[in-house]
Amino acid sequence: MTTPAGGSSSVRAALAIARRDLLEFVRDRRTLVITLLLPMATYPILALSTALGLRTATHEIDARTAPLPVRIGLSGEDAARLAAILERTVESTPRAERDGWPREVTLGGVEADEAQGMLDRGEIDVWIEARPGLVADLGARGTVELPVRTVTATPSAHFVREQFEAFMRSVARDVTQERVRHADLPATLLEPLRLNFPPSADVAPPNHNVFSTIAGGVLVLLTVLTLTGAFYPAIDAIAGEKERGTIETLLIAPCPIDAIVWGKFLGVLAITLATLVANVVSIAATAAVSLKYLPVGIVASLPEGALVAATLATVVAFTGMAALAAAVCLAVTTASKSGKEAQNTLTPVILLVSAVAGTALLPGMHGGPLLAAVPFAGQIVVARTALGTGSTPPATAGEIIAALALSLASSAVVTWLLLKLTASTLADEDVLFRGQDVAASPLHRPAPQPRPTVFQACVPLVAGFAGLWYAQGLVPSDLCLAIPVQQAVAVLLPLALVLWWQRVDLRGTFAWRRPARGGWTAAVLLGAALLGAGLFLTGAAALLAVRSAGISDEARQLSARLVALIQGRPWWMAWTLVAVVPAVCEELLFRGWVLAGLLGRQRNNRQAVGLAVGMQAAAFALFHLLPERMPQTFVLGLVLGTLVVVTRSLLPAIVCHLAHNSVPLGILWLAGDVPDLAAAVEAGSAGAGARLPGWLVAAAAGAVVSGIAMMTLAVAATRRVASERNSGE
Amino acid sequence: MPPEPTIEAVGLVKHYHAGDGGVVRAVKGVSFAVNCGEMVGLLGANGAGKTTTLRMLATLLKPTAGTARVAGCDVRHDPVGVRRQLGYVSATTGVPDRLSPREIFTSFGRLHGMPPADLPGRVERLLDLLDLRRCADRPAGRLSSGQRQRVSLGRALVHDPPALVLDEPTNALDVVGARDLLLLLGELRAAGHAILLSTHRLHEIETRCDRFVIIHDGRVVATGTRADLVAEWIPGRDGELEDAFFAAIGGGGPGASS
Numbered sequence: 001m002t003t004p005a006g007g008s009s010s011v012r013a014a015l016a017i018a019r020r021d022l023l024e025f026v027r028d029r030r031t032l033v034i035t036l037l038l039p040m041a042t043y044p045i046l047a048l049s050t051a052l053g054l055r056t057a058t059h060e061i062d063a064r065t066a067p068l069p070v071r072i073g074l075s076g077e078d079a080a081r082l083a084a085i086l087e088r089t090v091e092s093t094p095r096a097e098r099d100g101w102p103r104e105v106t107l108g109g110v111e112a113d114e115a116q117g118m119l120d121r122g123e124i125d126v127w128i129e130a131r132p133g134l135v136a137d138l139g140a141r142g143t144v145e146l147p148v149r150t151v152t153a154t155p156s157a158h159f160v161r162e163q164f165e166a167f168m169r170s171v172a173r174d175v176t177q178e179r180v181r182h183a184d185l186p187a188t189l190l191e192p193l194r195l196n197f198p199p200s201a202d203v204a205p206p207n208h209n210v211f212s213t214i215a216g217g218v219l220v221l222l223t224v225l226t227l228t229g230a231f232y233p234a235i236d237a238i239a240g241e242k243e244r245g246t247i248e249t250l251l252i253a254p255c256p257i258d259a260i261v262w263g264k265f266l267g268v269l270a271i272t273l274a275t276l277v278a279n280v281v282s283i284a285a286t287a288a289v290s291l292k293y294l295p296v297g298i299v300a301s302l303p304e305g306a307l308v309a310a311t312l313a314t315v316v317a318f319t320g321m322a323a324l325a326a327a328v329c330l331a332v333t334t335a336s337k338s339g340k341e342a343q344n345t346l347t348p349v350i351l352l353v354s355a356v357a358g359t360a361l362l363p364g365m366h367g368g369p370l371l372a373a374v375p376f377a378g379q380i381v382v383a384r385t386a387l388g389t390g391s392t393p394p395a396t397a398g399e400i401i402a403a404l405a406l407s408l409a410s411s412a413v414v415t416w417l418l419l420k421l422t423a424s425t426l427a428d429e430d431v432l433f434r435g436q437d438v439a440a441s442p443l444h445r446p447a448p449q450p451r452p453t454v455f456q457a458c459v460p461l462v463a464g465f466a467g468l469w470y471a472q473g474l475v476p477s478d479l480c481l482a483i484p485v486q487q488a489v490a491v492l493l494p495l496a497l498v499l500w501w502q503r504v505d506l507r508g509t510f511a512w513r514r515p516a517r518g519g520w521t522a523a524v525l526l527g528a529a530l531l532g533a534g535l536f537l538t539g540a541a542a543l544l545a546v547r548s549a550g551i552s553d554e555a556r557q558l559s560a561r562l563v564a565l566i567q568g569r570p571w572w573m574a575w576t577l578v579a580v581v582p583a584v585c586e587e588l589l590f591r592g593w594v595l596a597g598l599l600g601r602q603r604n605n606r607q608a609v610g611l612a613v614g615m616q617a618a619a620f621a622l623f624h625l626l627p628e629r630m631p632q633t634f635v636l637g638l639v640l641g642t643l644v645v646v647t648r649s650l651l652p653a654i655v656c657h658l659a660h661n662s663v664p665l666g667i668l669w670l671a672g673d674v675p676d677l678a679a680a681v682e683a684g685s686a687g688a689g690a691r692l693p694g695w696l697v698a699a700a701a702g703a704v705v706s707g708i709a710m711m712t713l714a715v716a717a718t719r720r721v722a723s724e725r726n727s728g729e
Numbered sequence: 730m731p732p733e734p735t736i737e738a739v740g741l742v743k744h745y746h747a748g749d750g751g752v753v754r755a756v757k758g759v760s761f762a763v764n765c766g767e768m769v770g771l772l773g774a775n776g777a778g779k780t781t782t783l784r785m786l787a788t789l790l791k792p793t794a795g796t797a798r799v800a801g802c803d804v805r806h807d808p809v810g811v812r813r814q815l816g817y818v819s820a821t822t823g824v825p826d827r828l829s830p831r832e833i834f835t836s837f838g839r840l841h842g843m844p845p846a847d848l849p850g851r852v853e854r855l856l857d858l859l860d861l862r863r864c865a866d867r868p869a870g871r872l873s874s875g876q877r878q879r880v881s882l883g884r885a886l887v888h889d890p891p892a893l894v895l896d897e898p899t900n901a902l903d904v905v906g907a908r909d910l911l912l913l914l915g916e917l918r919a920a921g922h923a924i925l926l927s928t929h930r931l932h933e934i935e936t937r938c939d940r941f942v943i944i945h946d947g948r949v950v951a952t953g954t955r956a957d958l959v960a961e962w963i964p965g966r967d968g969e970l971e972d973a974f975f976a977a978i979g980g981g982g983p984g985a986s987s
Contacts, residue, residue: 009842012839012842013840013842016836016839016840017840019836019839020825020828020832020836020839020840023827023828023832023836024825024827024828027827027868028827244823244824244825244826245821245822245823246822246823246824246825248787248789248817248819248821248822249822249837249884250840251788251789252787252788252789252812252815252817253812253837253840253841254809254810254812254813254840254841254842255809255840256809429745429790429791430745430746432789433784433790450746
C-alpha cells in the first residue's frame, strides 16, 4: 500500500470533474443532436421559408399594385365634352408625373341603360354619367358632383379604383389651373410651398423594420437554443448522477463541494458554448446563403461594416448568457432525484426564461442602460443595440461597450449566486437522501414541518405577484380601500392559503418571540424605531439628490394620492393604512414566512444567511413595483431581514417598518395644511429642486447609528446573560 | 502504546428530520474501531443504522454528535482529509455508463490529485488486480453486475487509501461474484488495508472477517470475533454467527429456540 496522494486543489478537482463530464456528455446522443444537428437544421429551414415567404409576398404585392389598363365609359349629354377634358389631361401629363395612374386610360361613350351591364361583364372598368351642363359647371367656381361606378367583383377592383382616383386628381388639377387662368390669377397661387431636399439626403431604407424583426426573432431563437444546449447536460450532470448512483463517488472526492459544482458547471458550460458557437456559425452561413433569396430592398437595408463588430458583441454577450443558462439549469435540477424529475422541473423554467428573453423585443426595450443587466433579456438588448436594430439613433461604440460590460457583470454575479445555491442544495442531506419523487404528487398535502421549504417560501410570493397583477382592475382608486385590498390580495390571502396547506410551527417560522431579555427588549424596539425613521429620511435625501433622473407619472400619482389620503382623513385612519397595515402584513410575509423558508436550517452559515436576506429583500423591492422605490425598499428589506436574523424575533422588524412608514405622516402633520399639495405633487412642481436641510440629514444619520448601537448593545447583553446561564447550568 | 486504529467511530449520533416534523434517531451513539490489516463486519437488520453510520464515516452525512476518525483525520473537522484516506463503495453506488473502466479509474485518479506520471501505471495495476483487463475499454454500461461492482471497488481503490468502507457490496452479485469480491477484499486486507463492510448475508463473511460489530436500533449491542460472539450470546452451544446475531439483537431466529 502506498501513501495516499497529497490531495488535489479545488481548481484541479473542478477541471477533472469537468473533463470527465465532458467525455460523458459527448457520448450522449441527445447532446450531439441538440448541440450540432438542431442548429444545422433549424436556421436553414427558417431562413429559406422566411426568405421565400418574403419574396412571394413582395411579388404578390408588386403584381397587385402594378399599373392596370383602365377603360372608362362615359354616358349622358356631356359625355363627349367630358371625354375631351379627360383626354387633354392624358395628353398633357408627362409619364414621370403620372404617379399612381393606370398604365393606360381608354375613353369611350356608352349608353346609360347598358353601362351597368358592361361593368358587370367587365367590358368597362369605370362608368361616369355626364349630366347636361356638367362641363359648364366645371368652368365655374363651384364643386361638381360626378356620379361614378367602378367594378367591384374583380380581384383588382380596389387597385382600379385607386388608380382611377389618382388619374382624376390630375384631371382636377388641370381644371383648377384652367379656373386660375380664367380668373387672371398667377399659376403660383396653386403652389405656395415647394420642398427642397439636398441631393445627398441620407434616408433609412424603407424595409429597415423587416431586418429588425428578423434579427430580433433570430436572437430570441438563439437564446432558446442556447438554453436547450444546457438542458440535457445539466440534467445529466447532477440529477442523472443521482439516478445512476454515481453522485456519492463525487461527494466523497477530496475537494470542497464548491469545486464539484464548479466542475459540473464548467462541463455544462462547455457544451452550452459549443451549442452557441454551432448556432452562430449556422446563422452566419445561413445568412450568407439566404441573402440571395431576400428581396433587394431588404438586402440593401442591412447595416454594412458594423455587422462583424455587432456579431462579435452578440457572441460576447451570449457567452454570458451561456454561463447563465448552464447555472440556471444546474440550480433548478440539483434537487431532483432522477433525470425525469429534473426534466419535469426544468421544462417550465425554460419556457419562463424564454418568455423573459422575448420581452427584449417589446417596443421601448432599447431604452434605459440598466436593461442590459436583466438576465436573458439584457443580452438580446445588447445584441440589438450593437446591430443597430433596436434604437434610434444607433448607439455609439462607447454605449455598446458599456452595455456589454454591464451585461457580462450581471451574468457573472447571477451565475455565481446560482452556483452557490446549487452547492447549498447539493450539500443538503435531506435533498440528497430524500425518498422517491416527492415533487411527483403536488396535490398531496405535506406533513406538518417546523418551517417552510424554499419552494414553499416562494409560493405566496408568486401568488402575491399574480394577485397584484390580476387585482389591478378590481382595486378601487380610493387609497382608503386600495391599500387594504392590495395587502389582502397580494399578501394576506396567499399567506393564509399556504399556511393552511403547509402546516408549520407558527411560532418558529414567524420568529414570534421577544427580541431580548428583560429591559433590553425596550432598547431593541426603540433602536429599531430610530433605525426605521433614519432610513426613511436618508432614503428621501438620496432620492431628492438623484431626482434629476426623472420620476415616472405613476410614482407622482401615487405620491399625490398618499398626500391626499394623509391630509384628507383622520390621523388614526391614515396611520393605520400607510404604516400599521403594511408593516404588519409585509413583515409576516417577507421577514416571517419567506425568510424562514430561505434560511432553512442554515442559520450558522454566513453565506447562506446573506443569500437568503438578499433574496427576500430583492423580492420585497420588486413587490413595490415602481422602479423609483426599489433601491430604498431593497435597502429597507436588507435591514429588516438582518434585524430578524440578529434578534431572532419579528417584532423589531415590524417596529422598524412601522417607524419607516410613519415618518412621511409626521412630516406632513408638522408642515400643517398646505393647500393643493397633492395637485402640486402630481404635477411634479412640489419641492422641485428641493433638498432636505443639512441638520435633518445629520439627524437621520444619527438616528441610524444610534439605533444600530442600541440594538447591538441589547443583543450582546442578552447573549451574555444566556451564555452565563448556560455555563451556570 | 497501541497503534491508533485506522477507522474509529466515537459515540456517533445521527438524527434526521422526519417528514411529520418529528426527529428520527437513526444512530444513538455508535463506537468501534478497525485496525490496519483488519476486516470488520458491521452487522444489523434493516433500519439498524448501518448505512447511516457508514455514510457518516464517508463524510456524506454530518454526525449530530460524536465523531469518527479515518487515518487520524476527523470527519467533523477535516472531511477532505478523511476522503483522501478512504475508499467508499455502497450497494447503490453506480458507475458512469458511458465511460470505460480505464477512463473511470483515470478520472478518479485525477480527482484525487494523483501525479499524471504515476496514474497510468496505477490504472494498469488495478485492471490486473480486479481482473478487468479484457473489458478495460468497454463502456461500463455493457459490463456484467460483477464487473461493474469490481469497477466500483477499483474506483474506491485508485488513490490507494488505507481505509475501505463497503456498504453491502455483495448485494447485487450472484454467489460467484460475491465470492470473488470477498476473496479480493481478503487480498486487500493482507496488503494492509483496514476494511469495514456491512452486509445482511452473514454466511458469506462469517469466516472472512476478523471481527464483527452488531448494531441494533442505532446502538452497538455486541462486538468481537466470531468465537467471542458465539461464546457470549449462545454460551455452551456450538452455534453459528447467525445464531449469535439473532440472540444479540433479541429478535429470535434459527438458533433462538433450540
